[in-house]
Amino acid sequence: MEVFVRDIADVLENLAPLEYAESYDNVGLIVGSLHKKVKNILITLDLTEEVFDESISRKCDLIISFHPIIFMPMKNITGKTFSERIIIHALKNDISIYVIHTNLDVVWEGTSSYISKLLQIKREKVLFPKKETIKKLITYVPINYAVKVRNALFEAGAGNISNYSHCSFNFDGLGSYMGNMKTKPFFGKKETFHMEKETCISVIFPDYKLNIIRNALFKNHPYEEVAYEIYNLENVNPYVGIGFVGNLIEKMNEYDFLLFIKKKMNIPCIRHSNFTGKKIKKIAMITGSGRLGIEFSVKEEADVFISSDLKYHDFFKYEKKILIVDIGHYESEKFTKNLLKSFLDKNFTSISVYQSEVHTNPVKYFY
């Protein structure tokens, strides 16, 4: 079966919608065309020139990178930086570049899922829920069309609350309208006041499905003018956001726990705060730069906070309340390659998916 960049993007964006990316981020197709055929994919954490050369030698026509090579708008592309040279070579060699980054960080089956399985942590919820991810739709439908419209909204992705689907609230009432000469009322006559028995349907839906939900409503509602309201909700989805909170199967002392993560994640060097003397059971973790998560972890009463890019004073701040652990940025995110490979392998059997073998960590350790 032929696979196009569009097919890969669709599957990845179903896992991690582009709308979930942070505002500073740059995700999705960065270089190339969605209509190009794909045979081999190379997955990398960072797209360096060495990784690009690897894509040529392994005959890959699509590179999927976790970190974007373009963050800021470019005024010219002349080859003065490695990012520009990669873009030039990618275009010359017809290699597409796709980025999946903070949108993968915030979804439940994303970056955190692989790490939590690796460390045998049972996740409870995200550490820092993403705001404004839920909307509410209220609409008014003639009684005999309520089932059709409601089902269409469910089908389009509305009405899911945690492990429950098909959630809605409905009540019947009377709607009124009077169309002018230009109208074609579904019930009643133009220029005549009309009252109709209608069902008010209310459902919630994820923010990024707004267009799909609105299209489903318009397609299935019988009126030429559909009355509806859409609201942003303050409610948070406990499964969409940065990091996670969870529990180890069995308590461990702090020393053993550090040894455990060092071994499981193959980390050369760990920086950590003073031991608190408590056993480790509840874990809070943010892969990548996560120093803002320390405060949330303390509020969650986690025994340990694991992340990277922490500053000197971060290790002082909470004294004996929590063990603070910095495992390194690259080390905390390197398993993203495994996650993406197994996800793409499951979804596409006719293409080859490779993980880059280049060690792209720009931070070196001198022992």
Ligand SMILES: [Zn+2]
């Ligand atoms: Zn990162």
